[in-house]
Amino acid sequence: MATTLKSVDAVVIGLGWTGSILSMELANAGLHVVALERGAYRDTSPNWSYPKAADELKYGIRGDLFQRLSKDTVSIRHSTDGVAVPYRQLNAFLLPDNVGGAGVHWNGQHYRPSPEDLKFLSHNVERYGAKFLPEDMTIQDYDVTYDELEPYLDEFERLCGTSGQAGNIRGTLQPGGNPFEGPRSRGYPTPALPDTEGALRFAKAARELGYSPFPQPSANCSQPWTNQYGVRLGPCNLCGYCERYGCYLYSKASPQTTILPALMQKSNFEMRTHSTVTKINLSPDGKRATGVTYVDAAGQEFIQPADLVILSSFQINNVRLMLLSGIGTPYDPRTGEGVIGKNFAYQMMSESALFFDKDVAINPFIGAGSGGQQIIDEFNADHFDHAPHGFIGGGYILGGTTGGRPLQQLNVPAGTPMWGAAWKKAAKENYLHTSRVQTHSSVMAYRGAYVDLDPTYRNALGMPLARITFDWHENEYRMTRFVTDRALEIVEKMNPKSHTLTMRKAGDHFNTRQYQTTHITGGVITGADPRTSAVNRYCQSWDVPNLFVFGASAFPQNFGYNPTGLIGGLTFMGAHAIRERYLKAPGPLVPV
Amino acid sequence: MPIDKFRNRRTFLRQAISVVPSVTFIGSASELLTANGARAAPTEQPSVPYQPTFFTSAEWTFLNAATDRLIPSNEDGPGAVELGVPEFIDRQMESGYGHGEFWYLSGPFVTDVDPTLGYQLQYTPRAFYRAAIADIDQVCTEAHGHPFHALNATTQDDVLTSLQKGTLALPHIAKPAEFFIQLLANTKEGYFADPMYGGNKHMGSWKMIGFPGARADFADWMQQPGKVYPLGPVSILGERA
Numbered sequence: 001m002a003t004t005l006k007s008v009d010a011v012v013i014g015l016g017w018t019g020s021i022l023s024m025e026l027a028n029a030g031l032h033v034v035a036l037e038r039g040a041y042r043d044t045s046p047n048w049s050y051p052k053a054a055d056e057l058k059y060g061i062r063g064d065l066f067q068r069l070s071k072d073t074v075s076i077r078h079s080t081d082g083v084a085v086p087y088r089q090l091n092a093f094l095l096p097d098n099v100g101g102a103g104v105h106w107n108g109q110h111y112r113p114s115p116e117d118l119k120f121l122s123h124n125v126e127r128y129g130a131k132f133l134p135e136d137m138t139i140q141d142y143d144v145t146y147d148e149l150e151p152y153l154d155e156f157e158r159l160c161g162t163s164g165q166a167g168n169i170r171g172t173l174q175p176g177g178n179p180f181e182g183p184r185s186r187g188y189p190t191p192a193l194p195d196t197e198g199a200l201r202f203a204k205a206a207r208e209l210g211y212s213p214f215p216q217p218s219a220n221c222s223q224p225w226t227n228q229y230g231v232r233l234g235p236c237n238l239c240g241y242c243e244r245y246g247c248y249l250y251s252k253a254s255p256q257t258t259i260l261p262a263l264m265q266k267s268n269f270e271m272r273t274h275s276t277v278t279k280i281n282l283s284p285d286g287k288r289a290t291g292v293t294y295v296d297a298a299g300q301e302f303i304q305p306a307d308l309v310i311l312s313s314f315q316i317n318n319v320r321l322m323l324l325s326g327i328g329t330p331y332d333p334r335t336g337e338g339v340i341g342k343n344f345a346y347q348m349m350s351e352s353a354l355f356f357d358k359d360v361a362i363n364p365f366i367g368a369g370s371g372g373q374q375i376i377d378e379f380n381a382d383h384f385d386h387a388p389h390g391f392i393g394g395g396y397i398l399g400g401t402t403g404g405r406p407l408q409q410l411n412v413p414a415g416t417p418m419w420g421a422a423w424k425k426a427a428k429e430n431y432l433h434t435s436r437v438q439t440h441s442s443v444m445a446y447r448g449a450y451v452d453l454d455p456t457y458r459n460a461l462g463m464p465l466a467r468i469t470f471d472w473h474e475n476e477y478r479m480t481r482f483v484t485d486r487a488l489e490i491v492e493k494m495n496p497k498s499h500t501l502t503m504r505k506a507g508d509h510f511n512t513r514q515y516q517t518t519h520i521t522g523g524v525i526t527g528a529d530p531r532t533s534a535v536n537r538y539c540q541s542w543d544v545p546n547l548f549v550f551g552a553s554a555f556p557q558n559f560g561y562n563p564t565g566l567i568g569g570l571t572f573m574g575a576h577a578i579r580e581r582y583l584k585a586p587g588p589l590v591p592v
Numbered sequence: 593m594p595i596d597k598f599r600n601r602r603t604f605l606r607q608a609i610s611v612v613p614s615v616t617f618i619g620s621a622s623e624l625l626t627a628n629g630a631r632a633a634p635t636e637q638p639s640v641p642y643q644p645t646f647f648t649s650a651e652w653t654f655l656n657a658a659t660d661r662l663i664p665s666n667e668d669g670p671g672a673v674e675l676g677v678p679e680f681i682d683r684q685m686e687s688g689y690g691h692g693e694f695w696y697l698s699g700p701f702v703t704d705v706d707p708t709l710g711y712q713l714q715y716t717p718r719a720f721y722r723a724a725i726a727d728i729d730q731v732c733t734e735a736h737g738h739p740f741h742a743l744n745a746t747t748q749d750d751v752l753t754s755l756q757k758g759t760l761a762l763p764h765i766a767k768p769a770e771f772f773i774q775l776l777a778n779t780k781e782g783y784f785a786d787p788m789y790g791g792n793k794h795m796g797s798w799k800m801i802g803f804p805g806a807r808a809d810f811a812d813w814m815q816q817p818g819k820v821y822p823l824g825p826v827s828i829l830g831e832r833a
Contacts, residue, residue, distance in 0.1 A: 050808065051806045051808065051826075051828045052828055053808070054786075054805070054806035054807075054808040054828065055786055055806075055828060056784070056785060056786070057781055057785035057786060057789055061781060061785075062689055062694060063694065068693055068694060069694060069695055069696040070692060070693050070694065070695060070696060070697065072696075073696040076709060076710075077709070078706065078708075078709075082705075083702060083705065085702050085705050085709050085710075085712055086696045086698070086712075087696065087710060088695050088696045088697065088710060088711050088712065089694070089695050089696075089710060089711050090694070091710065193814070194814045194815055194817070195817060196814075196817055197817035197818045200817055200818075237809050237810055237811040237814065238810045238811075238813075238814045239808035239809055239810065240808060240810070241808055248808070360818070361818055361819060361820045361821070363813070363817075363819075363820075363821050365803055365804055365807075365810075365821075366810045366813055366814060366817075366821070372814070404803060405803075406784040406797070406798070406801060406803050407780060407781060407784050407785070410784075410801070418756075418776065419661075419662040419663065419752075419776055419779075420661070420662065420663075420664065420749070421664050421666055421668070423663075424663055424664070424666075424668055424669065424671075425668045427801060428668050428669055428800050428801055431801035431802055431803065432801070432802045456700065457698065458698070509706055509708040510708065511708040512708060512709055512710040513707075513708065513710050513711075
């Protein structure tokens with residue numbers, strides 16, 4: 001029997017990046033906010049203080065910061081006529097858990113979208129014609145332009161103290177920055193971090209080939225930074241423990257290092273951990289959310305009424321909760337009708353390890369998940385003419401080392417056995433002299449790539465798993481071949497003794513065993529039309545206007561950049577719209 | 593004659609394993625090497641041999657023999673047994689990992705799907721060792737007249753290779769290659785993980801490759817790309833080398 005609690009102004013589901021931003025903004029607006037987090041509370045101290053943060057087995061391999069799959073996972077199949085099986089071990093993408101969510105263990109690779117990324121359908125149709133796009137490709141435009149979003153992209157960079165070199169300030173190109181970026185109102189909060197040896201070699205080769213390399217924008221600040229909430233971050237020291245790890249130095253931006261210290265002091269904010277929301281409750285006519293139902297650690301069920309509901313969990317959990325709550329029409333891949341679950345997308349990477357001579361000290365252990373890398377953006381988005389190549393989209397190419405943790409980041413030359421004396425000898429001889437070049441690329445949306453509820457498998461609470469139907473398409477095989485070939489030209493110019501190559505080739509299935517990125521997107525997508533999108537430009541549900549859904553679930557397709565910068569921008573835009581317009585006159589912010 | 597020397601060492605290890613499964617090999621092996629003039633013995637020797645908690649005597653013997661082939665000891669650096677990898681794996685079996693806390697293990701189990709859809713067996717790591725080692729020893733005995741640990745090195749490598757390729761048919765395991773994936777992963781974990789987990793004794797693997805371990809502070813070095821980093825590793829519990 002569920003216990004009904006006293007009503008609050010706003011309930012926030014999931015306390016990661018977007019839930020923390022919304023909690024802070026709504027609390028600042030004077031609302032009584034309750035955040036329900038299914039996981040535990042964690043903070044820099046004591047959870048990942050030095051030296052216990054530098055534990056590759058615990059964090060890198062076992063994945064202490066991630067969702068325990070024994071409690072919950074997803075199922076995956078390659079096509080609508082296949083049988084989905086559970087994702088039993090975390091490999092291809094990671095699933096976050098606990099306070100801070102993926103904002104704790106991300107790499108801090110902090111990009112803005114290219115202007116055309118936000119109108120990707122109309123831009124490509126205009127430039128290449130509608131017939132250039134495959135028949136089953138279902139990409140869409142955002143209903144927001146780059147210029148409209150810019151103040152909010154900037155606001156999120158200020159929150160994070162992001163380091164980098166601007167490429168375009170109010171239309172004036174800046175030397176050393178990304179010449180392809182959209183105009184920004186001002187530069188990055190802190191200067192770029194120093195380059196690693198591998199990044200310097202990459203940038204030199206890229207310049208010789210006529211490209212414009214620039215430092216990867218990084219949410220690891222390079223100097224002390226106090227953000228708009230009065231929270232202070234300290235400079236990164238390239239310790240080499242970023243992706244999959246909490247930052248012991250208070251350098252990498254996370255909810256813990258940028259928002260929670262201020263938020264937790266507010267008397268009108270309350271956090272309840274170990275509280276798993278199982279349903280968003282609706283009024284009898286289905287047009288208004290009345291609150292949520294959740295289960296606590298003891299299995300006790302509660303109903304938390306609220307005037308405003310913020311769904312801010314990880315992408316796949318946002319989609320599942322919408323489906324379980326019966327909000328919006330579930331997507332049907334046979335007809336293309338419906339919106340919830342539509343346009344699931346991912347990203348595609350390729351990677352080379354470069355082996356240099358013994359006198360070249362790469363020191364791979366000196367690095368950060370983002371800082372210290374160099375990038376070229378010539379082959380991302382629509383920065384080049386795609387007409388001769390027969391695909392749309394692309395990716396950035398990055399060079400450098402993000403760490404030298406031996407279980408995950410030790411490479412051996414192609415042809416080396418995976419074990420035995422020859423493996424050990426190769427590991428010993430190459431470790432200190434190995435750098436990397438990677439491509440990080442877009443994946444378009446397709447009619448048959450979507451999320452629904454699994455008919456068979458359930459989580460520990462008895463909820464159906466989200467079922468992902470996804471595989472690669474011809475557009476992406478061509479794209480990765482093209483972008484990877486450009487990367488290999490840079491590799492050749494860097495002149496290593498040898499290099500490896502990991503690339504998805506035509507016909508390869510999506511391999512759940514191979515880590516790429518954690519950037520799974522879509523399912524509650526944003527757009528201008530309620531028939532083809534689930535939320536409007538402010539991430540407000542078209543069907544239930546007192547429900548907002550934030551995160552990568554809003555992406556209509558996936559671009560070539562890491563998603564967090566765009567997620568932050570969309571979240572701040574929505575938060576401002578709620579504060580400045582919605583609270584004064586609750587209702588749809590975009591007329592239906 | 594380094595090759596013969598190390599072959600002798602391996603033979604010694606194998607005999608030691610066969611006769612007294614629970615004894616520690618590190619001390620004895622090092623003494624042997626010292627006697628041969630190959631290497632100074634480590635300064636610290638465990639006074640009490642490690643007693644496996646999870647593995648049975650037969651399993652422990654297999655594990656020592658198999659990890660010794662996966663990462664052998666030779667002139668390039670320490671091997672898996674020397675660095676305590678079997679101890680590491682035994683201790684991991686008692687952890688949440690060993691009990692399957694990190695894996696989704698609810699049925700139904702559909703194993704005839706494309707391998708790109710990942711691990712689809714019902715075993716926890718513990719259960720997988722228990723089931724697979726018995727099968728492998730049985731298959732080796734049927735084919736070669738001896739369990740795995742008593743085979744010569746070449747045959748052991750052949751068995752491991754066919755296990756890796758999935759061509760070694762095991763009576764009770766639907767996907768034998770999945771066991772190899774686990775065995776090799778756990779072996780490398782024990783070899784490279786922080787010593788506090790029982791493997792990588794004295795940070796032997798980190799010293800071999802040049803990884804500084806838990807130093808995790810390069811404020812003085814980030815402005816000096818390309819310079820040789822001079823400091824040895826430290827461990828989480830403060831061991832230095």
